Amino acid sequence: MAAITRLVRRTVSISNLASRCLSPHLPRKDPADRKVQWVFLGCPGVGKGTYASRLCDLLGVPHIATGDLVRQELASSGPLSAQLSEIVNQGKLVSDEIIISLLSKRLADGEAKGESGFILDGFPRTINQAEILDGVTDIDLVVNLKIREDVLIEKCLGRRICSQCGTNFNVASINIKGENGSPGISMAPLLPPAHCMTKLITRADDTEVVVKERLRIYKEMSQPVEGYYDNQGKLLEFELPGGIPESWPKLLQALNLDDYEPKQSVAA
Numbered sequence: 056m057a058a059i060t061r062l063v064r065r066t067v068s069i070s071n072l073a074s075r076c077l078s079p080h081l082p083r084k085d086p087a088d089r090k091v092q093w094v095f096l097g098c099p100g101v102g103k104g105t106y107a108s109r110l111c112d113l114l115g116v117p118h119i120a121t122g123d124l125v126r127q128e129l130a131s132s133g134p135l136s137a138q139l140s141e142i143v144n145q146g147k148l149v150s151d152e153i154i155i156s157l158l159s160k161r162l163a164d165g166e167a168k169g170e171s172g173f174i175l176d177g178f179p180r181t182i183n184q185a186e187i188l189d190g191v192t193d194i195d196l197v198v199n200l201k202i203r204e205d206v207l208i209e210k211c212l213g214r215r216i217c218s219q220c221g222t223n224f225n226v227a228s229i230n231i232k233g234e235n236g237s238p239g240i241s242m243a244p245l246l247p248p249a250h251c252m253t254k255l256i257t258r259a260d261d262t263e264v265v266v267k268e269r270l271r272i273y274k275e276m277s278q279p280v281e282g283y284y285d286n287q288g289k290l291l292e293f294e295l296p297g298g299i300p301e302s303w304p305k306l307l308q309a310l311n312l313d314d315y316e317p318k319q320s321v322a323a
């Protein structure tokens with residue numbers, strides 16, 4: 056009973072925190088009067104950040120990646136830093152309280168700069184987070200990116216970040232032949248320009264052991280979020296057919312964004 060009371064208190068306090076922190080920054084407006092409010096779901100390494108940031112450039116909305124917020128907090132050596140580094144380096148999820156407070160601060164900063172709309176990447180990652188988000192704003196669409204698991208591991212291990220500009224690259228060259236009726240897949244490396252080449256770093260949580268743990272946790276904690284949005288009729292499943300040159304135009308088609316053709320050149 057005491058445990059239930061504690062859980063109820065905790066849930067209430069997270070919901071209070073969420074409504075206190077998130078509500079002012081996520082006004083419920085008619086979709087016709089505001090920019091898109093989308094969520095990107097998908098396993099670690101699938102390319103959420105890559106495709107979400109390209110779509111954000113196209114649609115003129117901020118790309119808000121909670122993983123980036125966590126890494127910024129880690130790099131800042133602030134009070135949460137040591138606690139976060141232990142959790143993240145084990146591939147575990149950060150608590151809802153911490154994630155919501157980082158997200159609300161990011162939204163407040165964006166609001167002060169006059170931002171409108173968003174694509175969320177890496178949030179919500181649990182049913183509780185999805186319910187909290189639903190309590191404070193309307194999500195128009197949830198894109199669930201998918202790719203086979205052996206590719207995910209190779210992509211995580213090949214991921215590199217420019218320590219100066221923060222851009223993601225990938226040195227993995229993926230070429231898996233089709234077998235037993237399932238299609239093969241090829242993905243060329245996404246190499247950095249010369250000025251980033253000497254500044255590349257690998258994320259501490261992109262080791263094989265930690266990536267496998269992140270995949271396990273994704274299946275346990277985050278896959279149910281797909282069903283949550285499917286039940287609301289908001290889920291768009293998108294199986295990546297290959298690297299960016301093949302996938303980007305097909306993703307635009309699936310999103311009915313073919314009209315944005317002049318800007319499709321960002322994919323080149």
Ligand SMILES: Nc1ncnc2c1ncn2[C@@H]1O[C@H](COP(=O)(O)OP(=O)(O)O)[C@@H](O)[C@H]1O
Nearest residue numbers: 099100121122125143147148149154177178180
């Ligand atoms: N919504 C969230 N809830 C809890 N933890 C999160 C959330 N978003 C990011 N994190 C933490 O930050 C780490 C890195 O996140 P991210 O860059 O999105 O990684 P991934 O490549 O696994 O999708 C996660 O493994 C987790 O520890």
